[in-house]
Structures are given as structure tokens and as C-alpha cells.
Amino acid sequence: MTLTVRARADAVATFRFVSVHLMETLARWVPTTPELEVKVLFGRHIWELAQHADAFGRRTAELRLGPHASREPVTTFRQALERFAATAETAARVDGFYAGAVPLLERLYRDYLARTDALLDEPSVRILERALADLARLQGEREELRRERPEIALSDPDGPQRLARAAQTLDAAVDFRPTAPPDAAA
Amino acid sequence: MPDAGFGIKVVRGVTLLVDPAREPCFTCVDSDTEMVEWPDMSDVSRRERLHRHMNNECGALEIAAQALVDFPDAPWELRLRLARQAADEARHTAALFRRVRELGGKKGEFPVMNFEWSFTSRLGSLAGRLAVQNRTFEAGLIDLLGALRATWREAGDWETAELLDGILADEIVHVRFGNQWIRQLTELNPGVLLQVAQAVRLLGQAIRGLAPQEGEVNRSGFILGTKPAPAVNVQGRLEAQFTDEEIKAVLRQAGFRSILPHQLGEPA
Numbered sequence: 001m002t003l004t005v006r007a008r009a010d011a012v013a014t015f016r017f018v019s020v021h022l023m024e025t026l027a028r029w030v031p032t033t034p035e036l037e038v039k040v041l042f043g044r045h046i047w048e049l050a051q052h053a054d055a056f057g058r059r060t061a062e063l064r065l066g067p068h069a070s071r072e073p074v075t076t077f078r079q080a081l082e083r084f085a086a087t088a089e090t091a092a093r094v095d096g097f098y099a100g101a102v103p104l105l106e107r108l109y110r111d112y113l114a115r116t117d118a119l120l121d122e123p124s125v126r127i128l129e130r131a132l133a134d135l136a137r138l139q140g141e142r143e144e145l146r147r148e149r150p151e152i153a154l155s156d157p158d159g160p161q162r163l164a165r166a167a168q169t170l171d172a173a174v175d176f177r178p179t180a181p182p183d184a185a186a
Numbered sequence: 187m188p189d190a191g192f193g194i195k196v197v198r199g200v201t202l203l204v205d206p207a208r209e210p211c212f213t214c215v216d217s218d219t220e221m222v223e224w225p226d227m228s229d230v231s232r233r234e235r236l237h238r239h240m241n242n243e244c245g246a247l248e249i250a251a252q253a254l255v256d257f258p259d260a261p262w263e264l265r266l267r268l269a270r271q272a273a274d275e276a277r278h279t280a281a282l283f284r285r286v287r288e289l290g291g292k293k294g295e296f297p298v299m300n301f302e303w304s305f306t307s308r309l310g311s312l313a314g315r316l317a318v319q320n321r322t323f324e325a326g327l328i329d330l331l332g333a334l335r336a337t338w339r340e341a342g343d344w345e346t347a348e349l350l351d352g353i354l355a356d357e358i359v360h361v362r363f364g365n366q367w368i369r370q371l372t373e374l375n376p377g378v379l380l381q382v383a384q385a386v387r388l389l390g391q392a393i394r395g396l397a398p399q400e401g402e403v404n405r406s407g408f409i410l411g412t413k414p415a416p417a418v419n420v421q422g423r424l425e426a427q428f429t430d431e432e433i434k435a436v437l438r439q440a441g442f443r444s445i446l447p448h449q450l451g452e453p454a
Binding site: 023024026027028030031032033034035036037039040041042043044045046047048049050051054057068 | 192206207208209210244247248251252254255258262265266269270272273275276277279280283293303307
């Protein structure tokens, strides 16, 4: 069975929460990261995440959850995001974001795309397809940084995976509301 | 007022936020007397001008980013604008860094100051920060960039002039949304005007406190306080949605010097 309207709303609102959280994480890191090139990369990508959050927020209104509705993810995932935001070392921030958070988002978005009705839910599908293209570009820009500042390298290669492991599937990330009775609004 | 976790420093009696993180190659200073500057357009002067501007754009990036952190409950549309501003300032920083390198310079070649960050990010209201950063510092940049385009062209460097023109276009957008949002926030809550007035008053106090004494020179021997303020960029300020009255007031302060023929019923 594909995702119900209610489940789609829950997932999209969770995507919005995560996008805003990651936007704020990059924003918090900008003044506290010494390396100029890294500040610039984080600064440019704040806007990318803001645009994703904005698109998700407009979609939550259409899915009967209200405009710019956010839903907190599953507790363990939320806690992993909070721990991630407290990362202090530049290399851990860079790889944690581009090798941990971005692949995690890609996986969640793809899981959603696999489970939703692509015709009925086409507006969400288009938002996610555009977001996936943006995320691929972000990875490319991180590679440019690697070429420019190769010394910003991670001492703990497993670090990024800690966040990535926090939510392997949509069900591990989204705190879905119980199914509503047939006559109830979504 | 919040210290955003950065701690505070006191410079010439003015309380400021500690500088944002910089690489060890940078020398961060607290006073114009510790800076270097050359009035001509020699090679070293060109590099210093761009290097200083690069650091200022980086500061503007940091201010916009910190506002996103400090005001999570601000209206989403305003946060979206701040996120865009952060990305714009990041691009400006990168473009200026690229030009610095093209002209043979490097990061940290000259001292830098982070006054705009240290003052603005200490303000406790978002309206106050918009009034200071967007409506004051960036509006001043509209004037400065309007004049500098011509300076670089006259020096034969059209590439830098075009770079500055691209930055100017973005800065006008930042000032405009600052103006729009202060008006909007004030309509919702008239008390916001008090926050704006307090922020502007504190800025005036800080600038007076940090102003150079008569005859003070910087590290390159330039006598501070002798450089005239840039001419008012009337067209740029109109595009940024300053009112006619506000522009007239700025023109009066600048002794009616304008880079455009007068449009506001005042002698240019």
C-alpha cells in the first residue's frame, strides 16, 4: 500500500523539520569554523536547505497539515541530529555533513519516492526530485573544497556514518501518526 | 544582550562580541590604528582594498548566519531572506578571495577588523540587527560600491569594477528586505521601533567611542579621519526602498554630495 495523505503529510513535515535543523546547524557553524573556504561552502548551502524547507512547508499546507508545518522526527533520530550539531572540529563538520547528513537525506527521499503514488502525489515527487539534484550538486561542491583544501581530512572515517545510521528508512525517521478513522480529516 | 556563546571584549570602553573564528594566517585587530591602508591605487593598495572587503563580506555572512541561529521564531519568510543573504555574502567572499589571488594576494596578507560582527551580533533583537547591518552598514556599502566602481574603472581594472557592481546589486536587495521587514514588524508590533531606535543609538555610541583621535595614524602612516565619506548613491538607495525623506537626510549629512543628479528636490 502506498503512503496515505496523512502519512505523506507527516513525512514531508518531518523533511521540513530536518531541513530547517540542518540549515541552522550550518548557520551555527559558519562563525565558529575558522577556515574561510569552509565558511563559504556552509554559507552557500544554508540557502539550499532553506529552499528545501520552504518547498516542503508549502506542500504541508496542501497535504492538510497547515503551511510550513514541521514534525519532530523519531526521538533517536532527533537526538542524533542534536549530537551532530554539536560537532566542533572542521573536518568532522565537513564530512559529517557531506558524507553523513546528505546521503541520509538522499536515502530518506528515495524511500519516500519508492513508497508514494507518483501520480497522486506528483507535487511532492517533483520537490524531492529537485532536492535530490541539489544534494548531488552539494556533494560536487564539497569535492571542489577537497581539491582546494586537501588537508581538511577526517581522522575518524566512521564519524559520518554515525548520523547516517540513525535513520536508514523512512519509518526510522518519521514519527507517523496513527491511521485516522475513515471519516476523520487527514 | 546575548553573547551568542562568543564572550565579550571591551575596546576603548565599547563592549563588543569576541571575533568570529579566523584562520591563524589572519591578524584580527580592534582599532583602525592597527590597520593598513593606502589612498592610491598601487598594487598593494588594490590588494588591501579587496582583502578588507573580503573579510567584511565574510563578516556579513556570519551576521546573517548567526541571526538564523539566534531568532528561530522569526517569521519564516524573513528567515528565508536571511538564508539567502548568507549565501549571497558567501559568494561575495569567495569572489573577492578569487580576485585577491588573481592580483597576487593571499589570505592574511593584511590585518582585518570584525567590528560589524562584534557590534551587530550582540544586539538582542532581530529588528535591531536589521537596522544596523542591513539598513546602516550595507546601505553605506551601497554608497561606497557606487563610488568604487568608478575608481576601479579609472584605474583600468574593469574586472574588479564589474565584480563590485555584481555585489552592489545583491546588497541593494539585502537593504530593501531589511527596510521592508522593519516596516512589517513595526506594523505588527509598534514596540519594534524602540528596538530599532535603541540599536541605532548604541551604534552611534560605539562609533563615537572607537573614532580615531585627531592626528592618529594607522600602521601604514595614513592619517585617520581624513577620508571623505563616499557620495550618496541616490539611485541605489531608492532601489533599496529608502523613503525620499530618509535619502534627503543622508544627503544632508553628506553635504549634498551625490553620484547622481538630484532627484529628490534637493540640490545635488
